[in-house]
Structures are given as C-alpha cells and as structure tokens.
Amino acid sequence: MTEFVLVAGAWLGAWAWDEVAGELRGAGYGVHPLTLSGLAEKRGVPAGQQTHVQDIVDEVERLDLRDVVLVGHSYSGVPAGQAAERIGDRLARVVFVDANVPVDGETFLSGWPSDPVRAAIEKHDGFWPPLTADDCAGQDLTDDQIARLLRDATPHPGATLTEPAVLTRSLAELPTTYIKCLLDGEEPLDPVRELLGSERWELVRMDTGHWPMLSRPRELAEILHQSAGREGVRVHRWT
Numbered sequence: 001m002t003e004f005v006l007v008a009g010a011w012l013g014a015w016a017w018d019e020v021a022g023e024l025r026g027a028g029y030g031v032h033p034l035t036l037s038g039l040a041e042k043r044g045v046p047a048g049q050q051t052h053v054q055d056i057v058d059e060v061e062r063l064d065l066r067d068v069v070l071v072g073h074s075y076s077g078v079p080a081g082q083a084a085e086r087i088g089d090r091l092a093r094v095v096f097v098d099a100n101v102p103v104d105g106e107t108f109l110s111g112w113p114s115d116p117v118r119a120a121i122e123k124h125d126g127f128w129p130p131l132t133a134d135d136c137a138g139q140d141l142t143d144d145q146i147a148r149l150l151r152d153a154t155p156h157p158g159a160t161l162t163e164p165a166v167l168t169r170s171l172a173e174l175p176t177t178y179i180k181c182l183l184d185g186e187e188p189l190d191p192v193r194e195l196l197g198s199e200r201w202e203l204v205r206m207d208t209g210h211w212p213m214l215s216r217p218r219e220l221a222e223i224l225h226q227s228a229g230r231e232g233v234r235v236h237r238w239t
Helices: 014-026 049-062 074-086 115-123 143-152 190-195 217-227
Strands: 003-007 030-034 068-073 091-097 176-181 201-206
Touching: 003 014, 003 049, 003 074, 014 030, 014 217, 030 049, 049 068, 049 074, 068 074, 068 217, 074 091, 091 217, 176 190, 176 217, 201 217
Parallel strands: 003 030, 003 068, 068 091, 091 176, 176 201
Antiparallel strands: none
8 A cells, every 4th residue: 555654844844734644544544644853742852953853864764665656845845855765675756845956065055045944043043933824825725724734833943954964866767756836936846856857757737736635635736646546647748
C-alpha cells in the first residue's frame, strides 16, 4: 500500500494536513502527517535543518514504511528533498508543494533577498515569527482559514533556515511531482526550473495560493492520488 508522509512548511504542524489526510485515507492510503521538531506540539524542541531531515527519516524507519510518497510543502521541501535520498528504496515518489528544494551547500535563505528574515530571526531570539493577516491576503483563503492559520502557527526555528543542505546526488534522479500554486507567483524558483528539465520530474499547476492544503484540500488530495500512480498525473511541463 502506498504510504503518504506529509510535511507542512514553516510555522505549521501536522494539523495543516487534516483535510487532505482525511481525503487520502478515504481513498485507502496510509497517511502520516508529521510535525517537525520545534513546531506546533513539538514547540520547544531544539532544531536545525538536519534535525528536520532526521525527523522525516526517523518517521519512515520507525513505522517501517514502504512505497512512500514523501510530500514537502514550502520550507519543508528542503528537508524532505534531503530525506528522500536517504530513505533509499522505501521511496516511491517525492511531491513538492509550492516548495523550496535543497541545493547542496546552500541554505533555505540562499538565492533571494533574505535580510528582513535574518533580521526578524535575530530580533525574536532565533525564531522566524509567524505570519500576519497581510501575509495571507490574496491566497485564496477564507476568513476562517486565515484565522486558523494565524491561531495555530508557531514561531519557526531560525537555524533550520540558515544551515546548509547536504545532498549526495542530484534531485533530478528522483521521481518527482512539483506543484506550483499560481497565486503565489507563476514561475517556480530557479533551482526548480532547472530540475524540471529532468525526465523524472513533472509539473502540475494549481490555481490557488501558497497553502493549498487549506484552500483546496480535495483538489490537492486528488493530485497526490494521481502522483501515487493509480492514474496518470495531469502534467503541464514548464516552458
């Protein structure tokens, strides 16, 4: 049986996947939403980026999961991409949801104007403070969804953003689906654009914002279902 391991992005915990997880379980899959160290119910646990990589690897090994579809959203694409190569033949596919991807030797903050984030981390004792309502505007979220996001988000451990990724081979070798959420920008980041040239990578666009597990959970669950191989993924390759 295909087993989904779902990892949400910065500030979020396993709770963010509640609706998607319900849809996937209803379709007969094993589903394992994961809260990373230092977030949500694990707030207070010290964490760097490699801690988060190990969180994912440990979950897969602890549950002895096989045929794993590993899903990383936003920031969590960085640890998920590293974990994907470390779980070896347990992996069936990686799905990046509007995510950053790891680049060997680079940090999450590499390649974009990150001075405000670094300043915020320094000002807030090593943590990236959670979202504001303004950050959620224009992202296809209802007022209730925004309220939940603001209520349940927790400060994100800053060290996870400033430690470099460690890869031993190219992500282009991994079977991958990349989901681009168009309300958060129509073009993927440069490292993603390069990887989409691989025959093993597929691109799916969603006409929603950066948090599709909240704004479009059924549609996202359907794309994940397709990525598991029961049906062909509707692919729109970036050109």
